[in-house]
Amino acid sequence: MNIDIRKNIYEEIKNLLASARENIVSNVNSTMTKTYFLIGKRIVEEEQNGNERAEYGEELIKNLSLRLSKEFGKGFSKTNLKQMKSFYLAYGKGQTVSDQFKLSWSHYLILMRIENIKERNFYEIESIENNWSLRELRRQIDSALYERLVLSIDKEKIKLLSLKGQILEKPEDVVKDPYVLEFLGLEEKSDYSENELETAIINNLEKFIMELGKGFLFQGRQVRFTFDEEHYFVDLVFYNRLLKCFVLIDLKIGKLKHQDLGQMQMYVNYYDRFVKLPDENKTIGIIICKEKNDTLVRMTLPEDNQQIFASRYMTVLPSKEDLKKIIDETDKK
Template sequence: MELKRDSHIYDEIKSLLENARKKVLSTVNSTMTMTYFLIGKNIVEEEQNGESRAEYGKELIKNLAVQLTEEFGKGFTIRNLELIRKFYMTYSQDEKTKSVISFSENPFKLSWTHYIRLVRIQNIEERRFYEIEAEKENWTVREMERQISSCLYERLVLSRDKEEVKSLAMKGQIVEKPKDIIKDPYILEFLGLHEMSNYSENILETAIISHIEKFIMELGKGFLFQGRQVRFTFDEEHFFVDLVFYNRILKCFVIIDLKIGKLKHQDIGQMQMYVNYYDRFIKLPDENKTIGIIICKDKNDTLVEITLPENNEQIFASRYMTILPSKEELAKIVEEEREKNEN
């Protein structure tokens, strides 16, 4: 009997094979990473032998590069062996790898290319955060690089106290309350709008829709896209919400209003009305309160604080940037925001 290509059994078998391939690839990557860790361990122990011998270390790596390349081919240049050594030196300090001596104890879940990028991060807490998130969210190296370049860790640290910052390094980003999904600023360099000297809110919105997958990734965990220019009506007057999402972790609607200029108190009042409408007429009884995010080019934090209730947990205002600034520039922005919050 000839099976149709779109039959359910074909789809099930195809899924099994694709998952098997991914698992094999993941196992190979993990095994190679562990191999490099143990190679690095051997190099460092041979170098030191009880004391630091820098010149001997250089000669050792040089000789190993020649011998290993002759035996195993490409992949063991002096540069690569130095990276392997650095990888071991970096990760041998972590609690989970201090006592690792065999493949049966492999703690490395990412590819070697992921770790080449991670070892460049000097801050231990920051490095652990990206490692955890890359594994949990199945980030490609390119996706992880983008998150590092946009200072995701620093932006999340900004709105957290010391205990929550410590938790980021131990568990990654945990979404439990509305504030956990908020970033300030949002980095939207993927829209390509920095090349335009002038653009409207409609152009900004259209660009986001054209790059909706990247925008959802920037928003963070658990977001599902619901619609654009979603209309609701009362007293024969129509209102339109720019973007509507649903967060499956927080179990609530997240509505977004886009402003290309400086935030005004009228914008906050409008968002308050949108949130109230969704809470009273759209959300189900078992769903949590709606979250409103105004993403604007600029804002006055004092204006936002005065306009919103003291115990506000529903409406947030964040800036956006259409270029990817340097890590130093973003770190400066984060530090300025932290100082504002402390004063």
């Protein structure tokens, strides 16, 4: 007798199996990473109890590699064993944010190269919470996410980055300066219009949302609203489910002008008065521009401004030196 399986029960069982497989992979990764940590610990302890000379350490790792590879196969080359040793040295003093090593070994190979412990802990937290792939972790490090957040938040929040990761509590917490849009494929000095910039973002929407940060949901492009028989268009509209508010984004390929800030103020006012629900928070407006004058922004916006923000964007990955210059310039203003 053939039974017509209802789609919902099939989907439920399929999801259960997929979740089980993910848990198995996750547990295997966690167990292997913890094992590599313990191997690294034993190598360090043996070196310290035996002879701390470099020659002794090299000979120890060489002999271990030969015997372990013979019995357990691949994965125990001299290079791998040295990485396990480095892993323990990096995480062996209670400097990890998790006692269970929730990421893959490949993630930790990247993380342990970060010398700044606070920065390393931040990326570990964000990788766990956001389920970052290796590619995304590399991109966030290469685009200096930690440094950009340090630039954008107050000193008290900086302390929390290495303990809890990025926390969204108020409007300015969602803003980065600069935004790094290297994934758009636009050259630094090439000629492109605001429409082409917007189109490139839409074509890479998933990556753009990752760059925006936590909690963003896309609402629409060139969203129109009308009053007094005049039509207005917001370049990009998002909703942040953590802050429970709309986030309006305007794109400017040139230098920011005070008229741009006034226009965004009008957009935000409209959304606050006619779009947002009573239980939602006030709308945030972000103008992402190629160039801005911080003094102009301060003089144009109210002193108690908590809704309108202006940030630069970069179409190439910045170097650490470039970001340091931006931070130093901002601190002086």
